[in-house]
Amino acid sequence: MGSAADTKHQRPRWKLYLLDVIALGVLFVGRASFADHYHVPSGSMEPTLAIKDHLAVDKRAYGLRIPLTHTWLTESEPQRGDVVVFDSPIDGKVMVKRLVGLPGDRIAFDGEALVLNGQPVAQEQTEDGARLELLPGAKHALHPEPYQGPGMDEVMIPPRHYLVLGDHRGNSADSRVWGLLPRENLLGRVVAVLYSSREGLSGGERWWIPMSTDEGTRVDPRLTR
Numbered sequence: 001m002g003s004a005a006d007t008k009h010q011r012p013r014w015k016l017y018l019l020d021v022i023a024l025g026v027l028f029v030g031r032a033s034f035a036d037h038y039h040v041p042s043g044s045m046e047p048t049l050a051i052k053d054h055l056a057v058d059k060r061a062y063g064l065r066i067p068l069t070h071t072w073l074t075e076s077e078p079q080r081g082d083v084v085v086f087d088s089p090i091d092g093k094v095m096v097k098r099l100v101g102l103p104g105d106r107i108a109f110d111g112e113a114l115v116l117n118g119q120p121v122a123q124e125q126t127e128d129g130a131r132l133e134l135l136p137g138a139k140h141a142l143h144p145e146p147y148q149g150p151g152m153d154e155v156m157i158p159p160r161h162y163l164v165l166g167d168h169r170g171n172s173a174d175s176r177v178w179g180l181l182p183r184e185n186l187l188g189r190v191v192a193v194l195y196s197s198r199e200g201l202s203g204g205e206r207w208w209i210p211m212s213t214d215e216g217t218r219v220d221p222r223l224t225r
Helices: 004-009 013-033
Strands: 035-039 054-058 083-087 094-101 106-109 114-116 123-125 131-133 140-142 152-156 161-165 186-195 207-210
Touching (some): 094 114
Antiparallel strands (some): 054 186, 083 094, 094 161, 106 114, 131 140, 186 207
């Protein structure tokens, strides 16, 4: 049983509740505005992202937003090749795709290759059978199946909109299905796979796989398996 002195120095219960509320508020604002994690629900980004991969998302990458809104306080421009997390323009669900088209681009897809501003985007095959797309500034893996339809007629991307596709284009509901992504729907940029349970990895290989290395000139082999 505590003494009168102990009781006297105990904090009032309302102060303890207030501290809990402040701590939760700081956590909420941090996750909403600065950084968060996300798990992959589908195979639309294979092989780069596998189902159940846990992702590290930088929510400051494109500026600061008012939490729980699409209102930007500051803005920074996305880069071609970024893997982005965003609210779906159709139903508001959180999605993850690769940003391949910027405002002012003319872009089409013939079922196998992107055509960017009138020029096909080259692809290459690695010695271990991985298929890579040489997207300017962002070389990355594609699903190995050659045909990845449906195709898409050329579109001109207007200001504050982007074209996003899955790396497994034959299994992705993306801009070919629901149109261009408004800037307001962006949530952040995926910087790394925090943890992956995909086959072919073991031990420390499963942790922290960065989305880009050496300024986009090399692909981490863990993202091609």
